[in-house]
Amino acid sequence: MELTAVSVVGSTGSIGTQSLEVIAANPDRFRVVALGARRSIDALADQARRFHPDVVAVEDETSARKLRETIPDDIDVLAGPDGLVAISQLGDTVLNGVVGFAGLPVTLAALESGKRLALANKESLIAGGPVVQRARKTTGAEIVPVDSEHCAIHQCLNTAPRGSDSSGVARLLVTASGGPFRGRSRSEMARVSVEDALAHPTWSMGKKITIDSSTLMNKGLEVIEAHELFGLPFDRIDVVVHPQSIVHSMVEFSDGATIAQLSHPDMRLPIGYAIGWPKRLKTPFGAIDWSKDIELTFERVDRELFSCLDLAYSAGREGRSAPAWLNAADEVAVAAFLDARIAWLQIADVVAETLDAWSGEDMTSVDDVLRADRDARRCAEAAIVRHEKAA
Numbered sequence: 001m002e003l004t005a006v007s008v009v010g011s012t013g014s015i016g017t018q019s020l021e022v023i024a025a026n027p028d029r030f031r032v033v034a035l036g037a038r039r040s041i042d043a044l045a046d047q048a049r050r051f052h053p054d055v056v057a058v059e060d061e062t063s064a065r066k067l068r069e070t071i072p073d074d075i076d077v078l079a080g081p082d083g084l085v086a087i088s089q090l091g092d093t094v095l096n097g098v099v100g101f102a103g104l105p106v107t108l109a110a111l112e113s114g115k116r117l118a119l120a121n122k123e124s125l126i127a128g129g130p131v132v133q134r135a136r137k138t139t140g141a142e143i144v145p146v147d148s149e150h151c152a153i154h155q156c157l158n159t160a161p162r163g164s165d166s167s168g169v170a171r172l173l174v175t176a177s178g179g180p181f182r183g184r185s186r187s188e189m190a191r192v193s194v195e196d197a198l199a200h201p202t203w204s205m206g207k208k209i210t211i212d213s214s215t216l217m218n219k220g221l222e223v224i225e226a227h228e229l230f231g232l233p234f235d236r237i238d239v240v241v242h243p244q245s246i247v248h249s250m251v252e253f254s255d256g257a258t259i260a261q262l263s264h265p266d267m268r269l270p271i272g273y274a275i276g277w278p279k280r281l282k283t284p285f286g287a288i289d290w291s292k293d294i295e296l297t298f299e300r301v302d303r304e305l306f307s308c309l310d311l312a313y314s315a316g317r318e319g320r321s322a323p324a325w326l327n328a329a330d331e332v333a334v335a336a337f338l339d340a341r342i343a344w345l346q347i348a349d350v351v352a353e354t355l356d357a358w359s360g361e362d363m364t365s366v367d368d369v370l371r372a373d374r375d376a377r378r379c380a381e382a383a384i385v386r387h388e389k390a391a
């Protein structure tokens with residue numbers, strides 16, 4: 001079988017390194033054609049020696065020079081932000097594991113050059129939704145999500161016969177672990193500490209996303225992501241709390257059937273699915289041992305305590321640059337919470353006050369996305385200062 005050429009952008013981050021584990025475990029399926037990272041030059045050099053891609057890209061010229069000295073001569077080294085964009089146009093599949101806004105040009109370059117995009121960069125779809133949708137219309141461009149919930153939905157949808165418009169999808173059910181504060185009362189939450197919020201019960205992740213899981217903002221952002229990916233209206237996307245994080249999401253069909261994807265939390269499964277699509281890998285990640293007892297429970301979301309969820313729904317319904325504002329406001333609010341400038345309950349307040357200042361502008365270019373992000377950050381910072389003064 002012919003090898004799939006994969007360009008791994010953001011190769012030294014958590015998703016990038018796990019992608020390379022998946023690729024290393026499947027040498028009969030994949031070949032690494034390019035690697036790219038913004039920093040972490042030593043890790044990148046190790047990866048280049050091990051996987052021997054055609055091209056490696058880094059963000060600055062000094063790092064590029066250092067790299068050229070330490071890796072084999074026949075590997076090209078590109079420098080600058082254009083380097084990451086250049087390697088996003090290589091191979092059959094581009095894995096976008098870049099963190100933050102720097103991932104948006106990677107997404108656009110991959111789609112515009114008609115590549116299959118294994119997408120782990122959330123900002124692309126949440127902040128840059130309207131811009132990415134246009135690039136997605138390029139012939140051959142296809143997004144296969146790496147985010148575990150969306151990957152699960154992709155898998156459930158593909159149980160329906162292809163090529164028919166009567167797929168019968170009634171609703172998407174995005175599952176949420178509920179985070180560390182599931183079942184708490186509002187008064188208990190008034191004095192919650194940063195450490196409490198950082199203790200996620202099932203997934204181990206970066207600080208920002210762990211706090212987002214504690215407020216359910218992560219789920220709100222994922223609802224917007226699901227809307228952008230699968231095109232369903234917001235009233236047909238629901239969130240269900242499922243504390244065990246075994247069911248990664250579900251699709252309910254018009255005949256009453258619900259299809260779910262189950263596995264233990266292990267990002268290598270969605271990564272392998274996305275880069276291997278449409279053919280499944282032979283190496284299992286996160287497989288469940290059904291000879292043991294297993295309990296799966298589901299509950300409704302406490303929408304009053306986790307008000308970030310409805311803020312995300314309303315920003316999603318507004319569309320245009322509102323999701324970009326939501327995303328930026330949340331980033332600023334979470335950073336302020338981590339710095340002990342505001343309390344946990346005020347994260348939602350800051351986001352709500354920022355969205356109140358949103359002026360309803362459209363978004364058609366990357367510059368518009370960056371401007372929306374800047375404006376929202378300024379409003380969020382002002383809201384935080386108001387809260388600090390009131391405290």
Ligand code: MG
Nearest residue numbers: 147148149222
């Ligand atoms: Mg997720």
